[in-house]
Amino acid sequence: xxxxxxxxxxxxxxxxxxxxxxxxxxxxxxxxxxxxxxxxxxxxxxxxxxxxxxxxxxxxxxxxxxxxxxxxxxxxxxxxxxxxxxxxxxxxxxxxxxxxxxxxxxxxxxxxxxxxxxxxxxxxxxxxxxxxxxxxxxxxxxxxxxxxxxxxxxxxxxxxxxxxxxxxxxxxxxxxxxxxxxxxxxxxxxxxxxxxxxxxxxxxxxxxxxxxxxxxxxxxxxxxxxxxxxxxxxxxxxxxxxxxxxxxxxxxxxxxxxxxxxxxxxxxxxxxxxxxxxxxxxxxxxxxxxxxxxxxxxxxxxxxxxxxxxxxxxxxxxxxxxxxxxxxxxxxxxxxxxxxxxxxxxxxxxxxxxxxxxxxxxxxxxxxxxxxxxxxxxxxxxxxxxxxxxxxxxxxxxxxxxxxxxxxxxxxxxxxxxxxxxxxxxxxxxxxxxxxxxxxxxxxxxxxxxxxxxxxxxxxxxxxxxxxxxxxxxxxxxxxxxxxxxxxxxxxxxxxxxx
Numbered sequence: 001x002x003x004x005x006x007x008x009x010x011x012x013x014x015x016x017x018x019x020x021x022x023x024x025x026x027x028x029x030x031x032x033x034x035x036x037x038x039x040x041x042x043x044x045x046x047x048x049x050x051x052x053x054x055x056x057x058x059x060x061x062x063x064x065x066x067x068x069x070x071x072x073x074x075x076x077x078x079x080x081x082x083x084x085x086x087x088x089x090x091x092x093x094x095x096x097x098x099x100x101x102x103x104x105x106x107x108x109x110x111x112x113x114x115x116x117x118x119x120x121x122x123x124x125x126x127x128x129x130x131x132x133x134x135x136x137x138x139x140x141x142x143x144x145x146x147x148x149x150x151x152x153x154x155x156x157x158x159x160x161x162x163x164x165x166x167x168x169x170x171x172x173x174x175x176x177x178x179x180x181x182x183x184x185x186x187x188x189x190x191x192x193x194x195x196x197x198x199x200x201x202x203x204x205x206x207x208x209x210x211x212x213x214x215x216x217x218x219x220x221x222x223x224x225x226x227x228x229x230x231x232x233x234x235x236x237x238x239x240x241x242x243x244x245x246x247x248x249x250x251x252x253x254x255x256x257x258x259x260x261x262x263x264x265x266x267x268x269x270x271x272x273x274x275x276x277x278x279x280x281x282x283x284x285x286x287x288x289x290x291x292x293x294x295x296x297x298x299x300x301x302x303x304x305x306x307x308x309x310x311x312x313x314x315x316x317x318x319x320x321x322x323x324x325x326x327x328x329x330x331x332x333x334x335x336x337x338x339x340x341x342x343x344x345x346x347x348x349x350x351x352x353x354x355x356x357x358x359x360x361x362x363x364x365x366x367x368x369x370x371x372x373x374x375x376x377x378x379x380x381x382x383x384x385x386x387x388x389x390x391x392x393x394x395x396x397x398x399x400x401x402x403x404x405x406x407x408x409x410x411x412x413x414x415x416x417x418x419x420x421x422x423x424x425x426x427x428x429x430x431x432x433x434x435x436x437x438x439x440x441x442x443x444x445x446x447x448x449x450x451x452x453x454x455x456x457x458x459x460x461x462x463x464x465x466x467x468x469x470x471x472x473x474x475x476x477x478x479x480x481x482x483x484x485x486x487x488x489x490x491x492x493x494x495x496x497x498x499x
Contacts, residue, residue: 030376032069033078036060043071051211051472054359057081057386067375073218076381078366083390083417086426089372090364090383094427099365101382104220105209109238111245112206114285116432117293117362124282131279131286132432135269136181141435144181145335148440151177152332152447153495159448160492163457163484166306167477170299170444172196177440178295182287183256184268195252199291202244206292207474209237248291253284290433296475298437298444300357305445307478308351308403310454311465315405319344320488323450329489332447335439341446346408348442352391353419354403357475359388362425387422401466451492452485 036047048070049056057079060068066082080086090097099120106112116132119125134140155173162169175196180188187195216222216234227235259265260274269290273283309316322343327333338345363382370377392400396417398407407413424434431437448454456462460482469479 030371030374032076032378033067033372033375034064035069035079036064038071041073043073043075045072048072048077048213050213053211053384053472054386054388057360057384058389061386061389067372069381072213075218076378078377078381078383079386080383081386081389082393083396083422085372086385086390086422089370089377090429091427093370094429096368096370097364097366097383098427098429099367101363101365104216104223105214105234105238106206106241108220108223109216109234110209110241114249114288115292116286116289120365120367121428127279127282128286128289129432131273131283135272135286136290136433136436138435141439142335144177144436145439147177147181148443149332149334151440152443155444156332156447156451156492157495159452159485160487161485163482165480165482166303167299167481170303171200171295173444174299174302174440175199175291175295178291179252181269181436182290183252183270184259184266186259186264186266187252187255187268191252191255195291196295198244198248199295202241202248203292203296203475205237205241205244209241210474211472249284249288253288293431294433294437297357297431298441300475300477301352301437301441302445302448303477303481304355304357305348305351305441306448306454306483307468307481308347308354309449310456310483311462311468312403313455315347315403316449316454318405319347319446320449320453323446327450329450329491332450332491332495333443335443337446338442342409343405344446344449345442346405348445349408349419350403350405352423353397354391355470355476355478356387356391356419356423357477358423359386359470359476360474361385361387361422362429364429385422385426390422391419403465448485451487451489451495453488455484455486457482457484 036044038044039046057068058081060079061081066080066085068079068081070077070079080089100118103118106115106118112118116125116128119128136144151173154176155169158169158173159166172193176188176192179192179195214234222232222234225232225235227239229235253270256265256268256270257274260271265271270283270287273280309319322341323333326340327337333341333344361384363384366377366379366381366383369379391397394400408416420434420438424431424437462468470476471479
């Protein structure tokens, strides 16, 4: 029998064995959630989008509903298009739907096994999240306000007289706080720029691999083939990623340890655990993820807010009027001012709703079979969240495509869902660094408005905000966003004089 005949026979045997197994032992199954009709063997490989997932999922929602099932080469995938479904399955039943999908590329090949975001629930995952709670949780995050305020001042100064894309300056501004908080002021002073560049390169690669379908994910045994094998692009990409991962994990931790022994590390989270003499391996893992878990998303949230302000100048003036009334012109806002800034708070919240920075969220995995409204939810299904649609769901939000902070003051607004509940994740898998990210993001954004008018660069005005294109990435910002920061008082100048 030649090899072609063997392969042909094997291909026929797979569906035949499935039929036999079903007939012998499997109970009649409830229907899966609706979705595009699968092809034999390959499932929905030809239907699943190679890019622009949110747009496709939103179109499917109109046709198939709030919970969609597709199959990719035997892997079941669920797409959640409703906050109600997310609440019922991933908050109320979080104990059975809080796994993470296995990623051969990121875990086995690149070595990100210490990434708490991608870990399955268990003792190690809980221990790392405990370190986040102890370090930047709701009960302690305010202790970091002096560092956040210094970071906001430096960020405002960096924007003085600037015109162009605010992305790099925003990333650097947020990174300065996170790296200093994690590893101390001397590590940031000596290596802050290099650490920022390294982490951003790793995040860019993670984004790239997360939005592609790699053959090794469907045939994990391929991870063992030599790197020089024709077509093994994933091996070469993975090898580069592993080198970056190892440097991110070990280099700053070794730097702060060396400085601590020399008595020049300065206060930071790493030193707290070095001095305790316990949980150091867990602390290394947790602190190593603080950058990845917070810098890109926080800076992108600030950028998306600034874009909303630039494209809605009349609303920008309303936020600034409130800032001037409550704070005056002599200082920047602090996190403690937020309760006295209801319109600014609504504008920030509306920006997160209008365009969340993670429009398809972080995938999950079901850890046991379940039934939802008469539909079968299989174990080990990958779950994707269409957060971009959830926060523009016309059944919940009137005129959802409009950026309108006033919606949060209208009758019945108390019944609207908080956008942060979706933007930071659901239930027990909500972002571990969310309290720091939210506190820092709001402070940075309002500090910019206190000091500057955010205006379009002449000749680059946005003609129709409805046609804005956003990055097709895990963390999403408006493509080509450029602006100018025009001083609206002597506040920025006085800050410059103090430094």
